């Protein structure tokens with residue numbers, strides 16, 4: 001129910017004898033399959049033929065429609081999200097067949113699953129589309145066969161040994177602090193939350209499935225029997241690189257069965273890839289020893305004929321793609337297309353990357369689970385238990401669910417600073433954190449070298465070095481450069497470079513490269529480079545007159561895409577700037593006005609009405625825009641959210657802008673310029689965005705902003721408030737849908753501050769009790785709801801709520817006497833009808849109640865129905881489909897309710913005629929309005945029943 005937390009079964013690439021698997025096919029209309037189904041399907045779908053001597057069978061004739069032709073409806077309020085079983089509807093399902101055991105093999109289970117159908121053992125499965133696969137016979141495939149085939153030409157074992165040694169040595173222990181090489185982190189200690197993002201075949205929604213690790217995504221699933229193209233995205237500093245390091249070290253140690261099917265694993269850091277390098281240059285350069293006995297040609301030859309190879313490409317956002325480069329070819333599948341490829345990126349480049357690689361599997365790294373924050377902090381402080389405890393106390397009360405502590409990089413910085421200062425100024429903004437870190441680094445050097453420093457003015461040589469490195473940081477990012485040669489960072493001044501390394505701002509790394517043997521330098525982390533680039537922008541804007549400042553901004557952030565890619569730089573710049581930040585906000589507002597205006601109406605209307613994805617390429621309005629290309633290339637990103645890609649551009653721009661205001665410390669400008677429609681609407685907001693939104697909600701200005709009415713912003717077809725829409729629009733509409741676990745925390749803590757909220761939608765946002773005690777979403781929400789006295793519409797559908805959550809939240813609705821619409825569908829809230837009965841007397845304005853698929857019994861529905869009839873006389877729609885009722889029970893509930901309605905109506909008529917009471921007339925009208933919807937349902941039920949009976953008779 002709701003978002004679903006079940007961990008999918010891990011089908012490990014093990015070397016144990018396995019169960020035989022067989023295939024069932026379930027068509028969209030045929031939900032169950034008989035034993036003959038396989039044979040029939042095979043007969044219907046196989047298309048034997050020969051391609052280069054290989055046997056080919058095409059599965060799944062029901063190819064999905066082109067997503068462009070599909071009507072993409074925003075999942076509003078109560079509509080159920082697409083489920084996994086929807087996926088199963090149109091794809092072949094792999095089911096275990098206990099009757100047979102296959103001999104030992106070293107491939108992944110999903111491949112084996114298909115082999116059983118093909119009868120031969122040497123077929124391979126290819127994903128050729130979201131739900132389609134092709135099987136091709138490929139010759140020998142067992143590990144022994146592979147070794148036999150290749151030992152003569154390629155020393156596989158030597159290559160494996162060299163790679164494993166390299167991973168163990170370079171990645172087995174991490175030294176994340178450039179200024180302290182003694183600080184070490186073992187990859188064994190690494191744990192981060194990972195979600196598998198599952199897109200529905202209809203292309204509309206994404207469901208998140210928590211996984212135990214990235215490798216779990218490498219085994220087959222029903223929608224993708226053989227994952228081969230895995231895209232991993234994650235916010236800055238969230239642990240993408242570290243997670244990939246762990247993956248390759250696990251392979252090297254043979255500790256992970258899901259990886260043991262790979263003969264070779266190559267992990268290439270894209271930031272280190274030079275334009276002129278081939279893939280094999282990169283592999284030899286970064287991963288293999290100079291004295292390897294084999295050369296590039298033999299490795300190339302080996303890879304051409306062997307497919308049990310995993311290529312890991314880390315940091316797509318740190319690389320400037322060139323179409324003709326080998327890396328691009330690997331991503332597009334032009335070369336080594338049979339190898340498994342995993343690529344990581346920040347979200348700012350997800351859209352480009354997914355367009356290029358067409359991933360069959362998408363993962364998001366979410367950072368630490370709050371439980372892990374405690375473990376991490378305690379580990380960091382080792383024996384100093386009181387110190388760890390004090391920090392955790394401080395974090396738990398304020399920061400646990402903010403993006404700051406859940407991001408390993410930022411938590412590490414907090415720990416470093418806390419170690420030094422017990423009175424550390426903790427903030428959920430990034431800029432103060434980095435400011436304090438720099439201060440700490442400078443103080444450290446000054447103390448060590450006896451340089452006087454009063455925490456205000458940097459010593460002269462250090463100041464010069466910092467100014468110099470700021471410029472390098474920005475120039476580097478503008479060119480997509482994160483690794484620098486010595487002359488680039490010293491300009492011939494060795495002393496300057498030494499100071500930067502001493503401070504720990506730059507990290508010196510001996511080049512492993514045969515091509516570039518001189519040492520190279522990088523910032524200790526990409527976020528550090530972004531911080532210095534932001535400082536450069538801030539001081540430039542401060543020192544220059546306004547028009548010169550504007551020119552720099554236009555050159556550096558002239559398009560929507562550039563703003564998105566350099567969002568952290570802009571945020572840091574705003575964090576450093578005082579009054580002069582206005583120049584940046586003007587620039588962002590201009591770009592919004594110039595380039596995003598055509599999207600604005602659609603963005604807000606989409607939620608209410610749902611729109612067809614139109615062909616934006618033909619939209620004349622976009623022709624003149626500087627960012628036109630950006631819009632079009634962003635299209636893919638939206639496929640994994642509920643929002644069409646092009647509208648997602650609008651959302652991400654708003655997100656960046658809001659975070660800039662947030663780092664600056666003042667939200668009023670954002671409210672004035674961007675919230676004139678009084679709708680705050682984000683799908684899948686990031687943790688940092690949630691922190692910023694919490695601060696926005698607290699702004700007094702929010703309740704006062706002048707309102708630009710947009711027709712139909714809150715009027716849905718469904719809306720009970722259609723006629724009262726204009727009145728409703730004077731309040732604030734807050735829609736945060738599809739939010740990740742525990743992200744909503746800061747918002748749920750502050751909701752009550754915004755008493756002008758009239759609509760609150762927290763659909764699919766993990767509101768269940770899963771969090772640790774202080775961050776239990778349902779508890780937080782229940783504390784704030786009573787303050788939202790103007791609330792008319794509350795959407796809590798498709799969360800992971802259970803009865804205990806409902807027992808917290810529902811009583812809080814008692815004071816919301818204006819509430820007209822309540823959506824609770826898709827939560828397992830059985831056993832709570834008593835609470836409904838207690839609160840409904842207070843909700844006399846209620847017009848819509850939806851408890852679709854809530855696990856309730858017919859008794860409970862009946863009781864709720866009666867309470868509605870009695871107390872909510874304006875009621876129009878009561879949706880209780882798909883609860884725990886069989887056909888007869890459902891029919892009898894409907895019957896009882898309609899009878900009850902008739903009695904109530906008659907009773908009221910009598911009341912009316914004896915008293916001439918006006919209110920009785922109104923209530924009678926209300927009951928009548930409910931009547932048709934129930935009657936219609938009853939009608940349908942009876943008709944279906946009649947049809948069933950007659951077909952049985954026949």
Ligand SMILES: Nc1ncnc2c1ncn2[C@@H]1O[C@H](COP(=O)(O)OP(=O)(O)OP(=O)(O)O)[C@@H](O)[C@H]1O
Nearest residue numbers: 176190191192236237238239240241242408409526
């Ligand atoms: N699971 C983890 N446990 C402990 N520390 C971690 C973990 N993941 C990351 N870190 C710490 O956070 C730092 C940043 O992580 P990493 O470089 O992997 O992030 P990233 O997502 O690749 O960042 P970016 O996109 O900015 O390059 C690491 O240097 C490491 O110190």
